[in-house]
Amino acid sequence: MLRRRKDGSGNDRSPSRRAGIGQVLAGSAAILGFLVVFSASASASEESNTPAPNLASQSCTKADKALAEGKSQPAIRLYTQCLETANLTPEQRATVLTNRGNVYFREGEQESATADFDKAIELNPDLTIAYYNRGLAAFVIGRYEDAIADSSAAIRLDPTMAAAFYNRGAAYANMKEYPKAIADLTEAIRLRPNWALAYSARGDAYLRSGDAENGSRDHAEAARLEPSLGVKPAQQ
Numbered sequence: 001m002l003r004r005r006k007d008g009s010g011n012d013r014s015p016s017r018r019a020g021i022g023q024v025l026a027g028s029a030a031i032l033g034f035l036v037v038f039s040a041s042a043s044a045s046e047e048s049n050t051p052a053p054n055l056a057s058q059s060c061t062k063a064d065k066a067l068a069e070g071k072s073q074p075a076i077r078l079y080t081q082c083l084e085t086a087n088l089t090p091e092q093r094a095t096v097l098t099n100r101g102n103v104y105f106r107e108g109e110q111e112s113a114t115a116d117f118d119k120a121i122e123l124n125p126d127l128t129i130a131y132y133n134r135g136l137a138a139f140v141i142g143r144y145e146d147a148i149a150d151s152s153a154a155i156r157l158d159p160t161m162a163a164a165f166y167n168r169g170a171a172y173a174n175m176k177e178y179p180k181a182i183a184d185l186t187e188a189i190r191l192r193p194n195w196a197l198a199y200s201a202r203g204d205a206y207l208r209s210g211d212a213e214n215g216s217r218d219h220a221e222a223a224r225l226e227p228s229l230g231v232k233p234a235q236q
Helices: 058-068 072-085 090-106 110-123 128-140 144-157 162-174 178-191 196-208 212-225
Strands: none
Touching (some): 058 072, 058 090, 072 090, 090 110, 090 128, 110 128, 128 144, 162 196, 178 196, 196 212
């Protein structure tokens, strides 16, 4: 079964591992890490608690373990073996490709990562995480329009995905489309209340749009919710 982890609010499928990328890009919001799905016993139903038949080879199970442990090169090798040898459904192949794409991206192999996400989406056009991750990859290399398009696709498939609203808002902020950024970050906060990082990002967007009052209020709320963020007023 594919299991997507939920955050503490129970509303959003949050990243089970971070991608190890920079906290702040282009003077704008931080972005969230990759979402990961585990593939060894994937089935067509994500909601059933009944174990699915073991269709994947041993290499698939070992690849998932290597990914969870942050062992990039073994994970890539094992996911490749899994794709070549396992009896996988198209949906399972899409899951394996998504996870291998995550590892490629962590290793700085953006072209290989994007190619895997492309193939995953081709195999399973309803795989929300593949759109989310491809959008994140586009964001990190500065392709903000592509990031917005893929985040929008993820939102269409899962309108409760606060992380996708957050990352789309960050992309809009980098394009200086502050009203759209604020709208997306506001929705992220609605879906995931008490999210300090979203308050901080929205505060930046308010300040950069010239709204010092709301910007300062959001930064104060972010600092109250999570003092460890070390939120400071952004320069306008």
